[in-house]
Amino acid sequence: MEEIFTNVFIDGDKLFTKNLIKGERVYGEKLVDFKGNELREWNPRRSKLAAAIMKGYRNLPFKKDSKILYLGAATGTTVSHISDIVENGKIFSVEMSERSMRQFLNISEVRDNIYPILEDASSPNLYSGLIEQVDFIYQDVAQKHQHEILIKNSVYLKKGGTVFYCVKARSIDSSKPPEEIFKEEIKQIEKKFNIVDTVDLSPYEKDHIIIIAILR
Template sequence: MKETFPGVAEIDGMLATVNLLPGERVYDEKLVETGGVELRLWNPNRSKLSAAILNGLETLPIKPGSKILYLGAASGTTVSHVSDLVGEDGVVFCVEHSKKPMESLLRLCIRRENMIPLFYDANHPYRYASLMEKVDVIYQDVAQKNQAEILEKNADLYLKESGFIMLAIKAKSIDSSKKTDEVIAQEIARLKPSFKILEVIDLEPFEKDHVMVVAEKNAKL
């Protein structure tokens, strides 16, 4: 077993996170015990963050004790691993606007006390202001045309100075008529006035026409 990042292990080419709730699964993932620690295998075909790490991500700002705003939490597959990473001293604010995945997310949040469900549209971040605090990282995975705009609006309100963003860009959701590289370049260009781009990771072969962007807010350029 090799530790890739704090709380992230690599076992026989597969990633895993230290299970916050030993004995409990979230999405039928395999549980593995090593050295008295229970790990949850992290499927890169179901998690863009796992795919990014396997594809060579070098900067993972999600750490033990971190405060995270997760936009597009869905039913909680990747969020559950983020919950593992931040641990008992961290917190994950989970924004999801669709009713069906929110039902699954709510059940997960009841068991994982470091996850806070927010049934809101990430396009309107001021609507959940009374439930929020400043965060270290914003992680976003939403399949909408205005992905960069959504991130910017949330970062303006909730991201700490010199905080980080992790943006999963789905090019075809933004503009299916343009080439993927062109769309990605357009979205990154929009972020550059406010963020220092640290990494852009292609998510092939796990996700087609996707990249993961890691950037730092208000860093010295």
């Protein structure tokens, strides 16, 4: 077992985060003890960030007090693991589905660093009074104009802040080859960001990449 980032551990082909709420599971994940700490297994088939790490991404810049805007929180699987990592930080978590949010609230109620926001990420002005300037944006939104959502929300990102942009090719255009879509998305966000890395998420996710970029 090795700690590869703050509160993130790897043991062979298994990934873990240090559990912020001891004894609590979020999605039925395995809990293990390591040197007096309780760790939660982080499933790369249920979290794109975990998939990127398992594919070799080794520059995760989150700190214990980081502030993050998470777009597309869904039911909170990945958010919960980021909550473990940024234990003293804040995660402003935007989700537009009321059904997903009802499930997500069960997590946020016991994790004080998660701030749930029931709104559409394509209209960031709707939650301007609910969040602060953030160090990072993590976006996992299955909509056609994904890059436009990211650019709109960059108003909340500190200069020099980092984005993790999950690109779902089939959500943008199922008729084009994914590689063509990925190139176009990179071209679009290069207008405002400097690309520092891209990670293909196969075999964990088909036709997905994560683009990591820094706001100019």
